[in-house]
Amino acid sequence: MNLIIVESPTKARTLSRFLGKDYSLEATYGHIKDLPKSTLGVDVEHNFKPEHVVVEKREKEIKRLREQATKADKIYLATDPDREGEAIAKHVEEVIRGQEPEVNKKTKSKLKPLSSNLLIRRIVFHEITKEALEEAIEHPRSVDKNLVNAQIARRVLDRLVGYKLSPLLWKKVRRGLSAGRVQTVTVRLIVEREREIAAFKQEEYWEIYCNLKTQISKLKTEEFIVKLIKFDDKRAEIKNKKEAGIVVFDLEKSDYKIADVIKKEIRKNPYPPFTTSTMAQAAARLYHWSSKKTMSVAQSLYEQGLITYHRTDSTYLAQTAVDKVRKFIEKEYGGQYLPDKARFYKVRSKVAQEAHEAIRPTNIGMTNDKFQMTNGRFVSDAKVLYGLIWKKFVACQMVDSIFDETVINVQAKTTPEVKDLPTSRVYVLRASGQVMKFDGWRKVIPLSKYEEPGLPMVGKDEALDLVKVLSEQKFTEPPPRYNEASLIKTLEKLGIGRPSTYAPTISTIQVRQYVEKDEGKFKPTPVGLTVNDFLIGNFESIFDYQFTAQMEDDLDNVAKGNRKWQEMMGEFYSPFEKKLESVEKKAKRVEIPVEKLGKKCPKCKDGELVVRVGRFGKFVSCSRFPDCDYKEKYLEKIGMKCPDCKKGDVIVKTTKRRRKFYGCSSYPTCKWASWNKPEIKGATEKDKEIKKKTLSKLYAPCND
C-alpha cells in the first residue's frame, strides 16, 4: 500500500481520482507542528533552538496519519513544493516515526507498529494532473534539510520580533497590542500615506479647451474639442485665473489650423491570469468585496473542484490546461483569436515561490452560463467570481487587441490685430483617441466604457473655425488613501506577506484598532499612530520596507546550504536584543492621545469628557477614569441634517457586526438610515459635463 500525504483535503480528493486502489491519500490541513502558542519557544541562549510542539487543532489529523502509516509500505510526502511545505513534510515524517514524546505517550502504545521495510520519501509537483504526479513519483528524494532550515529561520525570526515587541508595547503603550514584521509595516504604509495627505499643499491650475469646427462638406460642419498642451514650445502650465484669462483672450483672437495628424497602431496584450493578489484587487475594484470575502468565495469554488488553488503568487499554467484552452478559443472564437504560440507569463514578484499554478478554471468547458454550484453558501457570488476567473484565463491565451490611435495637433496663432501683446504667441492644442479595430482578447473581456472618440477626418494645414474657448479651474490632488486592493498590491510589490496572509493581516490591523476603514479607505487611528511612531522610532531597521526582501535573500542562502541559519539569526538578534534592553529601560510609557470634548464631567464635576475606544467602538468617558466611571454614548455627527426628517443630525452608527452606517439622531422617531454617506448634490455636475467632453480620456482603463 502507498500513502500520499498532501496539505489540502481538496487536493487529496482530486488526486485520489487519478490513482488506483493501491494508493491512499491523507491531508495534513496545513502545519501540524509549530512553536508553542503561549511561550517564546526559542532558546536564544542556545543557538536559537526552537521548541516544536504538535498543533492542538491538528491532533485528529496526526492520529489519522499514524493509523494510515501503519498500513503502508511506501509513504510519499507530497506537501507543497516550497519552504513551508518542506517543513510540513519533515514534521509529518517525525510524527509518523513517533519521534515526539507527546504523541508517543498518547497514541503510540495503541498503534500497530510501522512496516519494517517502510520507505518515507519526499515528492514535489507543480500541477495537479495524473502525469505530473506520476512524474513526481518517479523522482522521489529525501526531505531537504537546508530548505527546512530556511523555514525554521523565517519562523524563529517572526516569533522573536512578534513575541519580544508585543510585550514591550503592553508595557509602554497599552495591553493587548501587537507588533510583527508584516503587520507593523502594513500599518506604517497607512500612517505614512496619511501624513503625506496631511502635508499635501493643494495647488490651483487651469485647463483650457477649444471647441473647434471643421467644414466637412459644403453644407455640413463638425465640431470637436481640443485641449491646450503647449504655448511657444513650452508645456502649458496655467496657475491661476489671471493667466487663464490672458490665454483665453489670446485664443479667442487666434487663427486655427491643423498642425499634424499622427496615426499609429497600438497593440495591447492581455493581462496575466489571476494570482491571489490580482484576484483580490479585481474583486475589490469591481464589486467592492473585502479580501476576506473574495477568499471565502474562492475557497468554495476550490472545494467544488471548479478552480485551481486560490492562494498562490504564481502565474504559471499547466501545459494541459493551456492546450485545452487553445482548442477552446479556436473552436469558440475562430483561429484569428488564437496566437501561434501559447503565452507565458513571468512571475512578477521576486519572492514568489512557485508552489502552485495561477488561479484558473479546472474545466474550460464550464462556461458561466452552464455554471452551477451544487451547494455552498455563496451561490450567486461564486458565479460572479467564477466568471471573472474564467474570462481572465481564456483572455490570457488570446491574441492582442488592436487599436488605431489618432492624435490631432492644432496650432493656434494670435491674429495680427491683437495689438496689446508683446509678440504673437503660438499655441498647440490636441485631441486624441483610439478606435478598436480588432477586439482580440477584448472579445472575452470587453472594454467597460468604450466610446468611439468621434474625431473628424482632417488633413494637415486645414483651417478651422473657433466655436468657443472653455477654461476650467482644477486643483492638484493628494495621493489617495489605501483601500484593500491598493494595500495588497503594495504589500506584494514589497514582498511582504504571502497569499495566505493578505486577508488575515488586513483583519488583524483592524481588530487591534490600528487602522479603520472609512468608506472603504484605510485611516490610522490614534492608537495606530502612537504605536507606529514608537516602533519606527525605536526599531526602524526591522520595519524598513526593505527588511523582508533582505531576509528573503538570507533565507535563500540558507536554503542553498551556503549559510547556517543560526548565524543569520545571530546577526539579526544581537543588535535587536541590545535595542530591546535599552528601550525597555529608557523609554517612557507613551500616552495615546484622546479626543477631548471640551466639557466637564457631569458626575464628578472635576474631570473632562473624552472619547475613548473600547472593544465595541467609541464611547464617551470621564478623563479621571478609574477614579470616576462616568460614561455615555458617543454620537459622531457629520455636520448634516437628516435628509428625511430634516430635524435630526446625520450620525455615524455601527451594526451588531461592526459595519458602519449612517442614521438619524432622532431615531426611533425618524427611521432614516443609509449605508452610504448622503451626498451634497449639485457641486459636481458641471465637472462631469466637462470631463465627458474631454477627448483625452474617452474610456476608462479596464483591468478586469
Add this chain to the structure above:
DNA sequence: CAGTGAGCGAGCTTCCGCTTGACTT
C-alpha cells in the same frame, strides 16, 4: 460570507504562514 439601530467597554494580551471550518465581537 449576509448583515440597518441593545449596551457593553477602559488590566494578562502577542508573531507569520500553512490549512479549513465556524456562529463571534
